[in-house]
Amino acid sequence: MTIRNPILRGFNPDPSIVRVGDDYYVATSTFEWFPGVQIHHSRDLANWRLVARPLRRPSQLDMRGNPDSCGVWAPDLSYADGRFHLIFTDVKRYGRTTVDGARGASLRDFHNYWVWCDRVDGDWSDPVHLNSSGFDPALFHDDDGRSWLLNMLWDHRPGPRRFAGIVAQEMDLRSGRLLGERRVIFEGTSLGFTEGPHLYKREGWYHLLVAEGGTERNHAVVMARSRSLFGPYEVHPDGPVLTARGRPEAPLQRAGHGDLVETPLGETWMTYLCGRPLPASDRCVLGRESAIQPMRWGADGWLRTLDSTGAPMAEVPVEVQADVAPVQEETEFTGSTLPEPFQWLRTPYPEQLFSLDARPGYLRLYGRETIGSHFTQSLVARRQQAFRYHAQTCVEFEPRHFQQAAGLICYYNSTKFYFLHLTADDCGERQIQVLAVTPQGEGSSLLTPPVPIGAGAVELRVEVDHEALRFGYRLAGALEWCWLPERFDASLLSDEATLPGLPNFTGTFVGMACQDMAGTGLPADFRYFHYVEQPAADALREAASERAEVLG
Template identity: 45%
Template sequence: MIQNPILPGFNADPSFCRVGDDYYIATSTFEWYPGVQIHHSRDLVNWTLVSRPLNRESLLDMRGNPDSCGIWAPCLSHDGEKFWLVYTDVKRFVGKFKDTHNYITACETIDGDWCDPWYVNSSGFDPSLFHDDDGRKYFMNMQWNHRGAGTGGNPANSSFDGILLQEWSPEIGLTGPVEMVYEGSPLGLTEAPHIFKRGGYYYMTTAEGGTGYNHAVTLARAKNIWGPYEDHPDLHVISTQNTPVTKSAIQRTGHGQYVETPDGQVYHTFLMGRPIQKAGVGRFYCPMGRETGIERCVWRDDWLYLEEGGPDGMVPRETLPGLADVDPTPPRDVITEFAGTTLPSDFQWLRHPHPDRLFRVDNGLHMIGRESFGSWFENALVARRQEHFTFTVETTLKDYQPTTYQQAAGLTYYYNTHKFYKLLVGFEPDIGRCVQLICCPGDWQNNDLIWIGDKVAIPDGPVEMRADVDHAAVRFSFRPAGGDWTPVGGTQDATLISDEAGRGEHCSFTGAFVGVYAMDITGQGKEATFSRFAYLPKGA
């Protein structure tokens, strides 16, 4: 049985592709480098990370990109000869303007070296590439209207100005007329177009309703790729906007893609969130951000529907049949000793196409202290996704001796540059080498640093650091090597590390990470060496 989510933790905007008996899902990575995650499966139950293709400066440079910018909504496809990947590098999204540059790259193998990109346009985001039966290729993206008063008619949706379509080829680029072929449904916020062809119709799925609890997968069809497109009788194929958390643990569903198996079974991916409620507070939070799920569908009267569909026909199931009689891989401890010279694939870093400026792996993970906690340029942070509601993370800071309060290194529980906890070894003139817990409690409007609890003097030598997360609670502790664990700061609010914290779900939409960090704002690049990192899940 498939267990949703199939890609737990921050894996948003899934683009779904089949090549023979192999299935691939590409997901957004936003400001995390390398760009785009591609997972592979043959049973739709268990998935393995096989590629992060945007791994060099010619393909991606995000230095200076604000939080929740970078890689939005990739589209992965195969034309019978090679893989194609379409992606947006978003340089700004706060305010009226969006600077959204769209590119295409290609590769004969999923895990090979992808070619230098073709620049396509910057008129909007969430681009897609469709390969028609006659060999022609068509490029789509939503159009952004910075003036407002767009096609949606709803003031909240007025900048989403419909789906553009234009023919494209690698030899010529964009060619022929560019047409707005779909305005969207009344739900609005229409983005993420994907076209597939079946039985004489061109079907277009779009994501609508924003990244929060009103999200939906909308379907329309036309006899001609240029339209006109008629809406699905129910408008949406997947949506939980009318289903409370008490009736479905899967929420915030939308933005996915359609695939048929060789024997005619039909599946559709979707992004999703799993909200939890903080004690004493009515609001819900999704600590793992936007995850990837999958559902089986059926055709009725040339329209796509979920096979079962929950209370109103649009709600995905938590479990459903896969393609083989296999069990989902159970949670497992992931313990990294950093003994080699390669960063394990669990980990990513922020924005930078030249990671040797931030860290190196050589008998330890050597973090090179760079700019401040809030830097969008050189932020020396290496981390992995949170994938479970309850887990422990531990790391050993083997060698670090700061000499000024402008230097610090340690463990971080991180969402973005305005929402994080950092348990750090630093320096205070009246204390010397010490452990301190720091928090940034919001984004943009509330970005003051808060020191939590006492700064505790520690002797020279290795320091072990730990965070214990249990749903909405997180506790930090440390110990000198071989000593007893000392708690720092008491129980803290883990829901800070979520989309909904700070300014809310539409202002930040990535996910939670745990990792290590080093800062040296003297500019001297003082190094901190970490010998071990353990991610220890305690359950689902």
């Protein structure tokens, strides 16, 4: 029996893990998707279930206007004094400027906050602002009862350094007030991009774990230790503790940004982010996912992987049965709350986007701003978690003109998506077509030739097979699908395919959208949403085989 990594498939990056008694919890980043932060629970480290999205009130989080791949970065989950503590960054600006072609100032807004709750699935507190000096904040609770806030330090000034080291400052856990002055405790190694700090104390040593090398193929987990919290820190003699850099054949790439947890039996495990590239294009449409594996402490007091190679493990032998069944969701919108897999973008006011009560048995989306908006998009979607899947929905929508559109969407961000939608021509006659927005050249926008379609409900379908994506439709009740002739490149909905200078830290979603650029809020009613994956075991074996062939 094995844990088949990643344990959290699809867009679930920057894992932070904590154990409370026999319960394990992992918090992951959600960026511009609302509600903020995902927390999964497990009793055996193999099987995980979503139990909370704690940032769900307007008073806690409002991301309207946040750029793509900004919002909630790298939450840190800890437990102390009978409470859960969550530290996170809300990124409001991801800007950079150049002066005469050289590197200029890079002004960014990283606001770090603290919330707490007695129960992980309870109502978390309103946030307390801590600082804005950098991102990836984390709490360290020392054995003397004091707590310390860590974060990377951002240097916006022109020059070679942006990632200026890890800073520490004491924090009062009762008020969130920071005490004393911040101090740089670690400047990083030659890998650079020093971020994602976590601190642990073991046998009189302070062990500092950081992410380095950037979040692409050179990503790595690096460790250093000191007898004093403030350093100086001695770097691990073996180099990175865990990384896939230099291992292009490994099924798990981009391994880094880790965190440690100790089991009741004293075993140490590391959770970390990773990516699974498509075999042919080498692109990660699933975004950055979360994996886990056991580690060991050596006689010299340093942490290593079990085989001392530092390699991420695609499969981990365990004594429990891990659930590896493919997702087979057939969602009917019969309740008054949005089903668990779905999220929306940026706004803390979902009642402006959708309703499950306006027409019982349907998800009603109100036509809002364009799909490319950074403010109020009526878009509800779930993560793509496999290379092969199909999704379909049934929509009732009566557009009056070309500015109104509703349908099925495959979405990465505002610069890359495929939108199969119903709209109307200049005579008000319904038609169906695809809006393809892709990061090719300086950005590409394509509308496929419109196809007239009759009155009534319409079923929409997408089939994705690795890089290949196609759309189909049929009037509700019809037996055969009508497939559009166009074939689309699914790999463009990935971190690696991008316009210059933009952050790409999320992953592909599939779902439903409705826009009304006339500002009249015309609604679309969706009766169901199905998401069905190919069996995971088959997909894993075939992807590994294909990747081996591509690499020769």
